[in-house]
Amino acid sequence: MYKIGLIPGDGIGPEITREAMKVVGAAAEKTNFQYETVEYDFGGDRYLETGEILPDSALNEFRQMDAIFLGAIGHPDVQPGILEKGILLRTRFELDLYINLRPVKLYPGVWTPIKDKGPEDIDFVIVRENTEGLYVGGGGFLKQGTPDEVAIQELIATRKGTERCIRYAFELARKRDKAKKLTSCDKANVLTYAHDLWRRVFEEVAVEYPDIETEFAFVDATTMWMVKNPEWFDVIVTCNMFGDIITDLGAMIQGGMGVAASGNLHPGSMAMFEPIHGSAPRYTNKNQINPIAAIFAAGMMLEYLGETEAAGLVDGAASDLLGSKKLRDLAAGKMGYTTTQVGDMIADSVST
Numbered sequence: 001m002y003k004i005g006l007i008p009g010d011g012i013g014p015e016i017t018r019e020a021m022k023v024v025g026a027a028a029e030k031t032n033f034q035y036e037t038v039e040y041d042f043g044g045d046r047y048l049e050t051g052e053i054l055p056d057s058a059l060n061e062f063r064q065m066d067a068i069f070l071g072a073i074g075h076p077d078v079q080p081g082i083l084e085k086g087i088l089l090r091t092r093f094e095l096d097l098y099i100n101l102r103p104v105k106l107y108p109g110v111w112t113p114i115k116d117k118g119p120e121d122i123d124f125v126i127v128r129e130n131t132e133g134l135y136v137g138g139g140g141f142l143k144q145g146t147p148d149e150v151a152i153q154e155l156i157a158t159r160k161g162t163e164r165c166i167r168y169a170f171e172l173a174r175k176r177d178k179a180k181k182l183t184s185c186d187k188a189n190v191l192t193y194a195h196d197l198w199r200r201v202f203e204e205v206a207v208e209y210p211d212i213e214t215e216f217a218f219v220d221a222t223t224m225w226m227v228k229n230p231e232w233f234d235v236i237v238t239c240n241m242f243g244d245i246i247t248d249l250g251a252m253i254q255g256g257m258g259v260a261a262s263g264n265l266h267p268g269s270m271a272m273f274e275p276i277h278g279s280a281p282r283y284t285n286k287n288q289i290n291p292i293a294a295i296f297a298a299g300m301m302l303e304y305l306g307e308t309e310a311a312g313l314v315d316g317a318a319s320d321l322l323g324s325k326k327l328r329d330l331a332a333g334k335m336g337y338t339t340t341q342v343g344d345m346i347a348d349s350v351s352t
Contacts, residue, residue: 002035002305005061005068010043010083011279012339013071015287016294019343020069023317024298026347027310038065042087044075053086059094067301068272071294072279093131097264097272098161099168100128100243101300104230104250107259108323110330114227114253122254124233127172128243129165130264132156133194135240157194157239162201168267169237170209178234181213182206185222185238185246198239223249251276258290258330259322261297263304273301280332288333291343292318317349 006021008014021037028035040058047053062068068091073083091097106112106122114122138154166184173182184202188195199216206214217225219242225232226249238246251260257277265271275293283289299314321327321342328336335342 002033002066003064004035004037004301005065006037006039006071007042007068007087008039008071009073009087009279010045010075011072011281011284012289013043013073013279015285015289015339016275016291017069017071019291019339019346020294020298022343023295023314023347023350024302024310026350027302027307027313030313030351031307031310033307033310043073044078044083047078047083047086048075053083054090059091062091062095063270065270066305067270069298069301070272070274072275072277074279074281076281089135091272092264093136095266095270095272096131097266097270098129098131098164099263099265099267100130100247101263101265102126102128102243102247102250102276103261103296103300104233104247104254106254107319109325110255110259110322112253112255114230117230117253121231123178124230124250125172125176125235126243126247126250127165127169127235127237128247129161129238129240130243131240132158132161133240135244155191155194155241157197159197159201162198163205166198166202166205166237169235170205170212173212173235174209176234179213180211181215181234182209183222183233183236184214184216185219185236185242186216187219187242188216189218195239202237219246222246226250226253247276256330257293259293259296261293261300263297263300265304271301271304273297273304283332286333287338287340288335289339290327290330290332290335291339292322292330292346295343295346313350314346317346320349321345 008017103125106119134155136156139152142150186195260276262276263273275297295318299311303311
């Protein structure tokens with residue numbers, strides 16, 4: 001019996017969460033596992049009504065979950081950053097979800113802006129360090145609001161945080177058993193302290209994985225090669241800031257936000273899964289949004305929980321629908337089907 005926390009969130013979040021869990025339900029029935037869900041109303045509406053973002057009591061409850069599924073965060077009446085930092089980033093940091101996992105996979109039938117590349121060329125994973133770097137909020141202001149104002153933002157890197165992220169990436173490259181290649185993406189030629197540490201740790205850990213081919217690439221070069229030769233990559237491991245940037249590039253080359261899913265993991269403990277797109281408030285309750293990224297995120301959650309067969313059914317059903325070209329477009333309102341109908345088709349495919 002798995003215990004899954006649901007944070008549908010804002011905008012189209014509740015709609016895509018509903019469809020994702022519909023597919024999880026079909027997979028559970030097909031492969032005979034049980035789960036229960038606990039739903040939380042954290043998001044913009046609750047914040048506007050009560051002023052509360054994410055209470056400590058909820059974080060304590062999250063620690064008892066096997067996984068959390070997050071729909072979308074972002075409300076048009078709430079200043080940007082308040083909900084994202086207060087819910088998403090706080091959960092990542094407080095629960096020490098130190099790995100952000102982003103598959104970059106082009107599915108059959110999905111358009112990519114990269115000419116002459118197909119599904120056989122775009123199939124890699126980005127491992128992003130998720131709890132350190134520039135995102136810890138270190139720094140401050142001096143003489144704020146004056147012509148002499150100084151803003152300081154500190155990059156925090158620890159050996160422990162660096163090593164556990166890099167080690168996870170090596171293990172993933174071995175587990176994928178594809179090219180068995182790990183690319184370290186950094187900027188060691190400029191960030192000569194933090195990324196000198198990164199490279200030294202990478203080289204030390206690499207000795208323990210002689211079966212994994214390794215290479216270093218500066219982040220600017222990585223962005224070029226992701227576009228020109230995505231087939232070169234198997235697993236990329238990188239820091240928090242660079243991971244945030246290159247995963248959005250990855251989403252575009254795999255066909256857009258409508259198919260991009262992610263996981264925030266503390267391996268061996270708990271994890272949170274989400275589609276990477278926003279809350280799209282103008283489509284709220286219109287039953288027009290594409291739920292496939294959320295469904296892929298649910299598949300990642302099942303894989304993490306150890307339900308490999310169920311995860312394969314979810315991934316296969318969503319992939320088959322994309323490959324069938326029944327969907328005219330992946331954009332909201334252009335699919336030719338409603339959000340509910342897309343969820344139904346994938347759930348029915350899982351069940352048969």
